[in-house]
Amino acid sequence: MRALFGSLLAAAFTLVADAASAHPHVWITATSELLYAEDGSVTGVRHAWTFDDMFSAYAVQGLEAKTKGAYTREELGPLAQTNVESLKEYAYFTFAKADGKKERFQEPIDYFLDYKDTVLTLHFTLPLKDPVKPRQLVLEVFDRSFFIDFQMAKNNPVKLVGAPSACQMKLDRPSDGTATAQKLNEQTFTDGPNANFGMMFANKITVDCP
Amino acid sequence: MKPHRPPLGRGLLACAAALLVIGVTDAALHDLLAQNPFGAPKLAPAAEPEASSLVGWLLAKQSEFYRQMSSTIRAAKSDGSAVWTLLFISFAYGIFHAAGPGHGKAVIASYLVANRETARRGIALSFASALMQSLVAILIVGISAWILNATARTMCKAEGAIEIASYGLIALFGLRLVWAKGLTFVRALQAAQPMPAVAGVAHHHHDHSHHHDAQDHHHDQAHAHRHPGHDHVHDEHRGHSHGPTPSELAGPGGWRRGIAAILTVGIRPCSGAILVLVFALAQGLVWAGIAATFLMGLGTAITVAAIAVLAVSAKGVAGRLSGAGDGGGALFMRGIEFGAAALVLLFGAGLLFGYIAAERTTCF
Numbered sequence: 331m332r333a334l335f336g337s338l339l340a341a342a343f344t345l346v347a348d349a350a351s352a353h354p355h356v357w358i359t360a361t362s363e364l365l366y367a368e369d370g371s372v373t374g375v376r377h378a379w380t381f382d383d384m385f386s387a388y389a390v391q392g393l394e395a396k397t398k399g400a401y402t403r404e405e406l407g408p409l410a411q412t413n414v415e416s417l418k419e420y421a422y423f424t425f426a427k428a429d430g431k432k433e434r435f436q437e438p439i440d441y442f443l444d445y446k447d448t449v450l451t452l453h454f455t456l457p458l459k460d461p462v463k464p465r466q467l468v469l470e471v472f473d474r475s476f477f478i479d480f481q482m483a484k485n486n487p488v489k490l491v492g493a494p495s496a497c498q499m500k501l502d503r504p505s506d507g508t509a510t511a512q513k514l515n516e517q518t519f520t521d522g523p524n525a526n527f528g529m530m531f532a533n534k535i536t537v538d539c540p
Numbered sequence: 541m542k543p544h545r546p547p548l549g550r551g552l553l554a555c556a557a558a559l560l561v562i563g564v565t566d567a568a569l570h571d572l573l574a575q576n577p578f579g580a581p582k583l584a585p586a587a588e589p590e591a592s593s594l595v596g597w598l599l600a601k602q603s604e605f606y607r608q609m610s611s612t613i614r615a616a617k618s619d620g621s622a623v624w625t626l627l628f629i630s631f632a633y634g635i636f637h638a639a640g641p642g643h644g645k646a647v648i649a650s651y652l653v654a655n656r657e658t659a660r661r662g663i664a665l666s667f668a669s670a671l672m673q674s675l676v677a678i679l680i681v682g683i684s685a686w687i688l689n690a691t692a693r694t695m696c697k698a699e700g701a702i703e704i705a706s707y708g709l710i711a712l713f714g715l716r717l718v719w720a721k722g723l724t725f726v727r728a729l730q731a732a733q734p735m736p737a738v739a740g741v742a743h744h745h746h747d748h749s750h751h752h753d754a755q756d757h758h759h760d761q762a763h764a765h766r767h768p769g770h771d772h773v774h775d776e777h778r779g780h781s782h783g784p785t786p787s788e789l790a791g792p793g794g795w796r797r798g799i800a801a802i803l804t805v806g807i808r809p810c811s812g813a814i815l816v817l818v819f820a821l822a823q824g825l826v827w828a829g830i831a832a833t834f835l836m837g838l839g840t841a842i843t844v845a846a847i848a849v850l851a852v853s854a855k856g857v858a859g860r861l862s863g864a865g866d867g868g869g870a871l872f873m874r875g876i877e878f879g880a881a882a883l884v885l886l887f888g889a890g891l892l893f894g895y896i897a898a899e900r901t902t903c904f
Contacts, residue, residue, distance in 0.1 A: 354603065355811050384610040387822040388815050392691035412693055479603075 354479035357382035360471060361483045364499075364537065365455070366492040372467055372537075374435070374457035375424060376491075380483075386450040399448075406443040406450070413452055414438045422456055423473050423480065428464035435459065465539060472504070472532035480504075482533045494539055502534040598639045605633035606812060609832070613820050616828055623828050630816075630832035634670075634839020637812065644669055644805030645844050646887055647710055649851035651801050653880035654717050662848030665801055667841040672806025674837035676702070677813035678830055685818055686826065692818070699814060706808035707891040713804045714885030721874070721881035728874035810836070 363376040381389065389409065395401045417423070418437070426433040441454035471480050481503075482488065488501055608629050615622035638645060648669065652662045684690040684698060813833045820829025855876060862869040 355606070355815060357607070382607075382610070383614075384815055384819045387819045389692050391685055391695070391818050391822065392689050409691075409693075 354473075354476055356385045356478040358478055358480050359483050360480055360533070361487055361489070362469070362471065362535065363489045363491050364467070364469070364493065364535070366490065366494070367461055368492070369463070370494045370539070371461040371463040372428070372458060373461045374455055375426070375469065376440075376453070376455045377422075377424070377471075378451055378453050379480075380449055380451040383448050386445070386448060389450055390445065401443075401445040403442050403444055406445060410441050410443040410452065410454075413443070414441045414454055420473065422454075423471055423478065424456060425470045425472075426458065427468040428462040429466055431464075433458055433460075433462060463539075467535075467537040467539075469535040469537075470532045471535075476531055479531065480533055487533075488535050490537065493537070497537055497539040500536045500538075502536070504531040504533060598636055602633060602636045602639075605629050605636060609633065609816055610819055613816070613823055613825060613828060613832075616825055617823055623831070626828055626832055627835050630835040631839045633812070634836035634841075635843050636839075637810065637836070638670075638840040638843035644710075644808075645847050647713070647805050647884055648801065648844055648848050650880040650883045650887070651713075651717065652848055652852050653855050654721050654877045654884065655797065656877065657852065659849045659852045661798065662852050663845040665798055665805075666845035666848050668798075668802045669805040670837040670841035670844060672802060673809050673840070674813065674833045676807060677809035677817060677833055680809060681814055681817040681821065681829075685821055695814070695818070699809070699811065703808055704892070706804070707888055709804045709807065709888070711885060711888030711892050713800060714881065714883075714888045717881035718878070718885050721878040725874045725878040728871045731870075810840075812836070 359380045361378045364372060365374045365376060367373050390401060390406075393401060393405065393409065395405050414437075422435060422438065424435065426435070435456040436459055438454040438456055441452070444451050444453070471482070473480065482501060488499055490497060490499055609626065612622055612626040612629055616626055648662065648665055651657070652665070657665075680695065680698060680702075684695045813836055816832055816836075817826075817829040820826055820832065855873075858876060859869070859873050862872045
């Protein structure tokens, strides 16, 4: 019986290691702006995602440019289009909750790519389906499969644009486990085995407006 | 129908065992997640994430080596000696990365256990499949990026298609193993029953899976010239059944099976290798990229081979502990083989239907 248990464990470990040790192949340094309307409601999010140079080189592979090694916004237009279209499948890696209620986003607008210092930055705005005015807004940016590693920029990672002055913003970075421990309880056990694997790598932006 | 009941009961037991595996997997996964250095609550948030678990450590190492690759390739443009650093990093990355998904480690280990393969063959399979993975990555990038100058989008789509095909192949491969091992397991179950029950089943119910039952005397070519006293019927009457002999495994059919395993595992290149190749190409250092890819493959092969040897030895130990010579032990071993075959199938199906989100190709 002990042998049986041992083999079961070994088999289980093989599978587990397979599922759990995925590691990122794309690194994104993100800055996000939360957009507010005049009445103090949140209307959307504007992201600027800078890719690592390996992925940037991969992404521009095969693209035509007038000047070699320099790509204009126009030349990158079709790629930006592809980006935002493909991101839809991943819900733009952006998850919003207003007072605990999940909010949905519309298709991105005002999107473009720029290429500077051999890296690409994708800019796009995600308007909320319905603007909300919650006491607490939680915005998370992460890839649940952890193929992409999202890191909020070191300097000015989050900006509140036009927010009521009383609003307080807090950013939990993935390496700060406090937010994660709570999330693991909340959702990890209700979904598929590793549906929320990337959860612990989530960047969590919390805005409290009393 | 009474004689049928014991096998059914045992079948249910086997199902329960399979469920247990899934349960343990699930639980262990959450354990690992909870222990992950990036997720674990920490006293000093400012400190570097510490690798508190093996998986966490592997994860951190892989990322570290992987991230060093792009800067090393850049450096190699101006400084030729950086190529050696690149090769070392690629090799190290391969070793660590193979502990992760996408390298058929689980498939190869399960296949070896299911098929009673030797450790030596495990090593050969590991190296052959890793070599094929490297070649496929080089072919994809070579043809699409270098020759056709295709865009990343096209390349990524090709990669995605290969990925789906490889998952399908794993599932098919698993299905075939489950079929073959299931038959053997059912035979072992029947052999393990008390004699009268075996007789009852054999004489009155012509279940299609009873290839060796006493009435039929259906022998393979290989058994045709045996003396009557030495065939499988005799085994069953003694209460256990033998697997194929080593000479049967080493035959040409054995290698054909091995090639199926190599193709199944090797067809899917690692996304990392493709990114590195394209990056090297963009830097005008395509040969450095190719060399790096092969070294990644070599590193991968070493880890997969180690795991394969471990799996084969673990099974050997389990066999000795359970006393594979007697009926129960043989049944136990056939059960493990069937379980391993089922794992390959589950793994393939899981990947195919997105239940297991392994190293997925993200095109965007």
